[in-house]
Amino acid sequence: MQELSAVKLTIRRSHFFAHLYLLDSPEKMPEILKIHRRLHKKACHHCYAMRFFDGDEITAFRDDGEVGHPGRVLMKLLEKYDLKKHALVVSRIFGGVKLGVGGVSRAFREAGENAIEHCTSS
Secondary structure, three states: OOOOOEEEEEEEEEEEEEEEEEEOHHHHHHHHHHHHHHHOOOOOOEEEEEEEEEEEEEEEEOOOOOOOOOHHHHHHHHHOOOEEEEEEEEEOOOOOOHHHHHHHHHHHHHHHHHHHHHHOOO
């Protein structure tokens, strides 16, 4: 597992920490989430999407109790950019202002896309 990029996005006092990883195997996801829970202890939600192609396709995503289906939103980003052995994890620290279902989805999408674009532009 290798971290390719990490970005921070702040929207209405909520902080979104997005990380893109290159995976050696899909079994690394629990380890990655453990790292995120340690890095971002104040985060209420650690949402992710993972795609791994090695003969067979293995996909997984998780919303971690967040509204707006951010795991699915992150999965669509991996598909859009054709990332085949990657995980995208976004941790949110709530800032006290509710964003609504659409706002949460847009925020996770923007954070995830920023991490992907940061990696491809470097």
